[in-house]
Amino acid sequence: xxxxxxxxxxxxxxxxxxxxWLSALSDVRVCVLEKEISVxxxxxxxxTGVVHSPFYLDPQKKKKIAAASLISHSMWKKLASNGNIxxxxxxxxxxxxxEAQHKSLEKYVRWGQQNGIPDSELKLLDASGVSTxxxxxxxxxxxxxxxxxxxDFGALTYELCKISEDAGTKFVFGKAATKITAxxxxxxxxxxxxxxxECDFMINxxxxxxxxxxxxxxxxxxxxxxxxxxxxxxxxxxHANLVNTNVYxxxxxxxxxxxxxxxxxxxxxxxxxxxxxxxxxxAEAYSGYIGSVPKTLSKLKEILSGNAAKLLVNQEFLxxxxxxxxxxxxxxxxxxxxxxxxxxxSPSHFTKKGTAGIRSPIVANDGKFVSEILELESENxxxxxxxxSPGATGAPAYAASLVDRMQQKxxxxxxxxxxxxxxxxxxxNMP
Numbered sequence: 001x002x003x004x005x006x007x008x009x010x011x012x013x014x015x016x017x018x019x020x021w022l023s024a025l026s027d028v029r030v031c032v033l034e035k036e037i038s039v040x041x042x043x044x045x046x047x048t049g050v051v052h053s054p055f056y057l058d059p060q061k062k063k064k065i066a067a068a069s070l071i072s073h074s075m076w077k078k079l080a081s082n083g084n085i086x087x088x089x090x091x092x093x094x095x096x097x098x099e100a101q102h103k104s105l106e107k108y109v110r111w112g113q114q115n116g117i118p119d120s121e122l123k124l125l126d127a128s129g130v131s132t133x134x135x136x137x138x139x140x141x142x143x144x145x146x147x148x149x150x151x152d153f154g155a156l157t158y159e160l161c162k163i164s165e166d167a168g169t170k171f172v173f174g175k176a177a178t179k180i181t182a183x184x185x186x187x188x189x190x191x192x193x194x195x196x197x198e199c200d201f202m203i204n205x206x207x208x209x210x211x212x213x214x215x216x217x218x219x220x221x222x223x224x225x226x227x228x229x230x231x232x233x234x235x236x237x238x239h240a241n242l243v244n245t246n247v248y249x250x251x252x253x254x255x256x257x258x259x260x261x262x263x264x265x266x267x268x269x270x271x272x273x274x275x276x277x278x279x280x281x282x283a284e285a286y287s288g289y290i291g292s293v294p295k296t297l298s299k300l301k302e303i304l305s306g307n308a309a310k311l312l313v314n315q316e317f318l319x320x321x322x323x324x325x326x327x328x329x330x331x332x333x334x335x336x337x338x339x340x341x342x343x344x345x346s347p348s349h350f351t352k353k354g355t356a357g358i359r360s361p362i363v364a365n366d367g368k369f370v371s372e373i374l375e376l377e378s379e380n381x382x383x384x385x386x387x388x389s390p391g392a393t394g395a396p397a398y399a400a401s402l403v404d405r406m407q408q409k410x411x412x413x414x415x416x417x418x419x420x421x422x423x424x425x426x427x428x429n430m431p
Contacts, residue, residue, distance in 0.1 A: 004029045004170070006412075007189060007199035009177050009213055011036070013044035013157045013392050014384060015205035017399035020160055023167035024419045025403065026412045030169045033189065033197065035176035039161045042284065043207050044392060045154030046357035048264045048272075050246060051076055052390040053145045055112030055122060056094070061371060063431050066115045068394030068401070071429055073147065075396045075421050076156060082420075083159035085152055086267035092148035092246040095130065095139035095341050101250040105143045112145075121147045136242045136344045148246060150267045153392045160396075163420065172197070177206075180216045187380055201411055203402075204383040208283025208360035214383040219376045223385070224363045227283050230275030232264075232354030233331060239349040240271040242342065249341055256317060256369065261337040272354040273338045273345075286356045311367055362386040382406075396421065401430040 006022060008015045011034030022030045034041070051073055054066035080087040096102040105124060112122045123144040125133065130142040165171060172191075179190035180202070189197040204213045208227060214220040235242075247263040264272045311317045332347045339345055362370040362385060374385040382402070391398075404427045406412050417423055 001188075001196045001198050002031070004031045004197065004199045006030045006201045006203065007187070007197050008032045008203045008205060009189070010034065010205035010207060010210070011039040011161070011171065011173070012042065012205060012207050013040060013153055013160075013395045014387060014399060015203070016040075016044075016157050016160050016164060017395045018203060018205065018402060019169040019171075020164040020167060020396075021400055021403040021419075021423070022406075022412065023164055023169045025407075025414045025416060025423065027415050028412050031197065031199075032164075032169060032171045033175060033177060033191070034171065034173050035192070037173050038158070039171070040154040040157035043357060043359075044157050046286075046355050047153055047389070047392055048262075049150050049152055049267050050092070050264065050393075051149040051151055052393045053092070053112070053117055053121070053147050054115040054390070055108045055117055055143065055145055057111065057115060057390075059111055059114040064401070065373060065390065065394050065398065067429065067431050068398035069390045070116050071397040071426055072394050073149075075426075076151065076393075077149075078421070079156055079159055080151055083155070085155045085159065086150070088150040088265065088267055089146075090148070090150055090245055090265045092145045092248060093130065093134065093137065094143040094145070094248045094250060095137065096141045096143075096250050097340060098140050102141045104250045105141060108143055117145070117147070121145060134243050134245055134247070136342055137247060138343055139341050144245075150246065150265050152267045177213065177216075180213070182217045182378065182380060184379065200380065201406075202381040204381065204385075205387070207387070208358055210383060210385045210387070211360075211362060214376055214385060217378060217381065219378060219381075219383060220374070220385060222365045223370070223374070225283075225360050226363060227280050227285065227358050227360050228277040229280045229285060229356055229358055230277060231334075231356045232272040232274030233334060233350035234352050234354045235271040235273070235345075235349055236351050239345065240269075242344055243271075247341065261334065263338060263342060270354070273350065274334060274354065275357070276334060277359070280358065283358050283360050285358070311363065314367075359388055360386075361388065397426050397430060400426045404430075 005028035011032050016039050019030050019032045054069045057066040096105050125142045130137050175191040175193050177189050178192050181188045187199050187202040204210050206213045211220050211225040249260045251260050335347045364370050370386050373387055376383040
């Protein structure tokens with residue numbers, strides 16, 4: 001049985017970042033358990049690649065991830081430069097389609113200031129100002145954030161994985177955690193190849209599977225995870241540069257985990273529109289209608305017997321789900337949503353699908369979606385659940401704050417601060 005001081009389940013962007021800090025700062029023996037054959041196989045490599053600025057995050061309700069997103073911007077920029085990874089400073093334009101949505105933009109300006117974004121990097125524009133900047137964007141008003149970037153979070157995770165390995169982390173690929181046995185002295189993780197990993201402390205960063213992992217040791221029982229697939233369409237080359245900025249629209253239903261459609265300038269040179277939010281049975285149902293039959297039946301049973309059943313009597317939620325399904329079945333339906341602010345586009349401009357991703361929001365026992373990151377703890381484990389966008393943006397700073405907490409609890413001892421990022425400064429600025 002292999003033994004480690006700390007075992008991390010999940011080789012996504014957060015688990016890899018935590019492993020880097022632990023190995024670079026201390027002498028603890030760290031392993032990362034990833035069921036796929038490489039890091040960033042799921043959400044960390046299946047996203048828009050936008051390094052978000054936290055102007056749209058409530059500084060009271062989402063203070064920690066807002067701070068992490070702001071701090072991590074320069075950290076990712078440094079790693080991208082060192083690893084020769086694309087870093088396209090294209091900016092983001094958040095558009096309002098009417099006066100009510102304009103009020104949201106005014107609120108975002110205040111939030112951005114409270115979250116530490118310099119005034120020079122946020123510009124509130126009227127329709128004329130937006131049109132001058134992007135002639136093919138038509139709207140009531142827009143908020144332009146100059147600091148937003150398009151990059152490749154999968155490539156950044158690969159680069160961070162190499163650096164973490166050099167610092168001493170052991171990555172174990174191709175083996176899933178099937179059983180977890182926690183005692184007062186240690187945690188034993190049984191793997192799919194019949195082997196075991198023993199550790200003093202376990203960190204669960206398993207993304208869409210993180211709640212399932214927590215429930216294996218009796219945590220998070222009162223929560224339910226739902227899964228929504230986000231699909232994109234790729235613009236053909238002839239029309240890809242109709243707009244040269246990322247364009248998002250103000251969310252019409254902020255209480256639900258559905259992203260209003262946007263126009264994205266990808267780091268690989270492509271332009272995509274999307275997403276919708278199609279309900280699926282599991283965290284890896286990237287294609288097909290809703291997923292495999294057994295998993296669909298299992299998830300349906302879980303929903304009907306759990307908190308999410310309350311959503312099935314919420315008419316607004318059901319109406320939104322129906323709308324999202326229609327945009328999955330019809331390319332025209334999705335394009336028409338984007339035409340509200342880029343009227344020059346047409347369904348014929350989009351000839352292939354982009355990369356689909358899965359978002360896995362958590363439903364609490366009141367039947368409402370949890371808006372913040374859930375951090376569940378036991379004596380010898382930490383579980384990061386509901387870690388959704390802008391999770392990739394904030395991962396390195398947020399990971400540092402988790403490691404700082406472990407140091408304060410005596411779980412690790414910091415023996416070196418010879419790191420590629422300034423750990424002390426990060427901790428000083430994290431709430």
